Amino acid sequence: MSKAERTKQFIVEKTAPIFNKKGYAGTSLNDMIEATGLTKGSIYGNFVNKDDVALAAFDFNLKKVDAVIRQEMATVNTYREKLLVYTKVYENFYEFPFPEGGCPVLNTAIEADDTHPELKKKAADAIIYWKEKVVRMIQKGIANNEFAANTDPEQVALTIIATIEGAVMITKLTGKLNYRRAIMKSIDRLIHDL
Template identity: 40%
Template sequence: MTKTEKTKQFIIEKSSVHFNKIGYLGTSLRDITNLTGLTKGSIYGNFENKEEVAKAAYKYNAKRIGNKIISALNQSPSGAINKLMAIVDFYKNNWSVIIETGGCPLLNAATESDDAFPKLNIEVRKSFIGFTKIFEDIIKNGIEERIFKHDLNIKEYASTMVMLIEGGVLLSKTMADKEYLNISLKRIENLIHNEMKL
């Protein structure tokens, strides 16, 4: 990495959790300078404006949680059911870490960027498409492996699982009670074993 690339990465890493906790619009340039110890000129020397820092921080946050999910999938046994359960277990086991860093970055950014930050909203859409595709690919593999029913609506089930996870995280964080997430994850398990499985 060049010196410029290292500085940009430093700014992103130092401000990423703050952006996720306080908000991508709510985080000020002063917050960024305080977090990084850099001057306003240094920030603007590496990013066009605060919105560009926010977008980079979001992409970093989304990639970080995405990589953790992929790692959980790679470490799980083969088979579609095992892969889906690896995602369920990831959220069960990492609830406290997700909350400590401000909650799900996809959910936080989606809520905030819908109308007020169109450039960020584009990135959030990409993230949700990617997250849903993980489920779609696993379900498709399960059908090919003859583990799941051949006539499943792959997109519908994948989208439902994403919605259950994100809704569970949202309600659990809002109510400060993990049980709401557990209810959502149990519903996913029920879908797998009682609706999808042959």
């Protein structure tokens, strides 16, 4: 990895939590120089503009989520258990190397949808990728006789994702962990009933 690549990586690592917490518009260049200890020139030497950093930060945060999920899924065998990984992880953010500030897809979706088409696109792609992944797992589970044959994989996948994201929002907002536990239990029930 060249010096430039290391610096880019460093900038992304240090700024990704800020973008995830304060949002794109709420994160200033000054926040970025403070977080990295670098100068403005150094940031602009490695990225073409703030957008460029924000986009890379989103990717970084997303990859972090993905890595946690993948790692946890690798430890279980059935598709039902794999689906249950989602609620397990999202119910216990802090026990995993999850991005500070919560779910980057949710955070980005809400800020970017009316204001930042590029970020919106990235968030939309992430949701669709996530949904497709869940759909495939359900399909395999059906083929495997784990799940009922009449299950609608897309409907189930979207419902799981929507409910998780809603739970994340509610918990972050109210600070009530038992709210999250209750909602996650509903999802677990849904998965058990497949």
